[in-house]
Amino acid sequence: MAVGKTPARIVVLGGGFGGAFTARRLLQRFRGDDSVEISLVNRENYFVFQPMLPEVAAGSIEPSQIANPLRRMLPGVNFYASEVESIDIERRRVQIYAGEGRHLRALPYDHLVVSLGTIVDLSSLPGLSEHSLALKNIGDAFYLRNHVIGCLEQADIETEEEHRRAFTTFVIVGGGFSGVETIGELQEMVELVLPHYRNIRREDVRFVLIHSQERILPEVVPGLGEYAAAELRSRGIEIRLNVKCKAATGEHVFLSDGTTIATRTLVSTVGNAPNPLLKTLPCPLARGRIITDAMLAVPGYAGVWALGDCAAVPMPDGTMYAPTAQNAIRQATTCADNIVATLRGGNRKPFVFGGLGKLASLGARSAVAEILGLRIKGFLAWWMWRTIYLMKLPGLERQIRVALDWTLDLIFQRNIVQLKVFRTEKVDRAHFEPGEAIVTQGELGNRFYIIERGSVEVVRHSPESAPMRLATLGAGEYFGEVALLRDLARTATVRALAPTDVVSLGRGDFAAFAQNLTMLKASFEETLGQRLSEAEVR
């Protein structure tokens, strides 16, 4: 590093196609140049190759094969496996959660690349958030696969006809790429493993695709969409067109045409919404997405860039680019090059891309493709799908592993192991030895505690005076609610006096459980006034 010169700090938010590929391009362009420091923040420590999620859900690829560790993909980048707490454009810094969310850490930047993608928001449809499964990340695919196998296990031993049918009915909402690929792959998997479930009759297995429009795969030309629909129907999949999902419960899906389907498996591929963090920014949004200029810069905020699904990037004709992986990958190159041009001097270039084509796998060795004007369907399209996506998968190692998984899948039977790695008991219990702090004054409060056994002291520290003991609490008493109810940092330290067992709830759970129970809420409000006024005492 040149003496006395601080390196330019580029902070990239998001490790999807947009963020990871921007960082990779920046690394290439700045190779050997230590006047630049590149950081990337992503909740997961890996980049996920989303086009292959339906195959992971169907068990033909192992989950970790389509996950590429960001540290390995981006050697030389400062990687933070963390969530972004806030973006402060005025002070040019980002705050992230460090140390398991115990404290915040600020990352100052000179250039900020926002590529936070989208989230799933189904709150407008009653019951969908609680009772539908998504397919956005590897955890979802892992869960879905194990859930489907679990349904077959239950159906096999269930004696009541009505429940058994619900276990073998699978409903997918959304007839776009994601929904079509998911239902195609899942149906193929169930078909392959069904011989192991001797008590399930083949005719009891139902796959239903719910689509709000006239035809599925509206992204491709009508001919291919119709081919896809005919192919799926020939495999027994029901396609319900011009109908929407209205509500869902743990046992039923309610449709806009007044019909109801009894099912234990509802997969929703709709409801993509902008990341709520974007709303906190001062820059203008279009349908929740950050408006950029053609160079991917955010107008009026020098050094702030946005791309991918969270950005509204103008096309030459004035409309916005679609939120696709193809666009994000190419925007990443443009964005990185424009940052280089800004730092080193040079011309920025606008983002212009016409798209190469569209591919949708239907499972069972069939697909539809629209590539460079050609329309291809069936086995050839499926073969192209596999070849093209395998080449796009970042990293030779992943490519080899996925190719091996595909090969083994041809030779061996599909796996029916149901991995239950989920915790079934939901309340956390914890043990503390005398002297240990359970909550520490000044930290962010994320949990609520009930003392099961033992005792604790509540102590207030202040810079001016000696620590003051506010209270001693014992079994059956609680603490920690003040920070949660009033969104404050911890107002005191709570320390174990004896070996102490506590049960605790996280913030969201506390809100759900405690604030809805009238009698509990009343009681909390009664003590809250008292504890808050104590907190103000110096």
Place this chain on the structure above:
Amino acid sequence: MAVGKTPARIVVLGGGFGGAFTARRLLQRFRGDDSVEISLVNRENYFVFQPMLPEVAAGSIEPSQIANPLRRMLPGVNFYASEVESIDIERRRVQIYAGEGRHLRALPYDHLVVSLGTIVDLSSLPGLSEHSLALKNIGDAFYLRNHVIGCLEQADIETEEEHRRAFTTFVIVGGGFSGVETIGELQEMVELVLPHYRNIRREDVRFVLIHSQERILPEVVPGLGEYAAAELRSRGIEIRLNVKCKAATGEHVFLSDGTTIATRTLVSTVGNAPNPLLKTLPCPLARGRIITDAMLAVPGYAGVWALGDCAAVPMPDGTMYAPTAQNAIRQATTCADNIVATLRGGNRKPFVFGGLGKLASLGARSAVAEILGLRIKGFLAWWMWRTIYLMKLPGLERQIRVALDWTLDLIFQRNIVQLKVFRTEKVDRAHFEPGEAIVTQGELGNRFYIIERGSVEVVRHSPESAPMRLATLGAGEYFGEVALLRDLARTATVRALAPTDVVSLGRGDFAAFAQNLTMLKASFEETLGQRLSEAEVR
């Protein structure tokens, strides 16, 4: 099947080495014989090859490779992926949970094979149940691997020295086979992936093995145990002998010598205890295990057999066989053959087995072995370990997949993808549409509900009269606690009157949360009397 003849029903409980291999042997012996019906009950739908769990935890084998689906391993067996609720030896039947625990299903038997293994019970050590990780099944190995990678991610971005050290300190309790293999494999993994974590100093990484006896691996001859200890120490692993783990919290381990270690990772390989179901049986137990005769039959209870870790099988010298996989596999053959002899007529044979040898992998291509009197150590022993266990792994497909994983592990870097598939919000929310039953009279009660929005009616059905509405409840009110507090079937049906959102807690969580909170407990007891007396009204 011969006309008019009911097949003999053999029910096997447990799908580990004992149960799965007994069922497999029975299938072989009764091939083509339809006078026998074999059933197997296991919570998971797979057999897990436990000797390779440490390698799964260390990421050199994918989790599903060492899981063999029981349906595929045992074609022709009636498989029940379920938990055993009770064993009724008087009435010769087993009750299992069916349909996601909604109702019980009885499996009558003529011969019962009990091979339920052991559970982990750490309740005598404060904090161990809550704060230590086990390594008994695939879920544990999956969790441990992701937890260790998560600790490295946190350590890399943690700014406070003290917390950072805790994230990179790994403590394993128990110096037997399981503990030694786990620490050896984990240390190798961390060593391999450390270059990706640029902010972690090598000297901050600590591995500590806690062992209560004089030397590790007490199962093998002293020379090999000392070799293993020297090998592990040469790789920087600390071994603390003659010391026990006394207590644990989320941040510290407390040892019997008065010292304390700050850590976020405590793996316990001790605390194996008998399955609590055995205590409910009328047969005599020895240290919690079912006493059998030399034929593996339970004396005094014709048709009941026991084997594996849950059985006390007498050796010719009067002591009991050790709870090892080798013994269980060979007991399975004896047990199956003796059942065949009982059904078809013939001589039962006693179980006699001297043991073939002992193998412990130390990771980093080293192991110790004691086979047929020979003592082998280092690379040769490690190569034998891999060869022997690969051959023992049931199923050619698993063997090929594991061999491939091992090969890829030689070529590529160890994976550092941290898969977070755990649910973070703990309270379940659910939505119900009008007319749907939330709880149904007569079913087992497993959940407690609070109404967040909407309204419900509480209705009692009785055979003699019309359904009677007992109450209408709205937002802020609760139901479902009667069945949980008094361990009863649901005393009424609760049905949604409007679109209704509820938050709910499972049985264990309800007990933890609600019964410990003094004010909540008092309130429940107040309404309980009233609701129970309503329940008795006919």
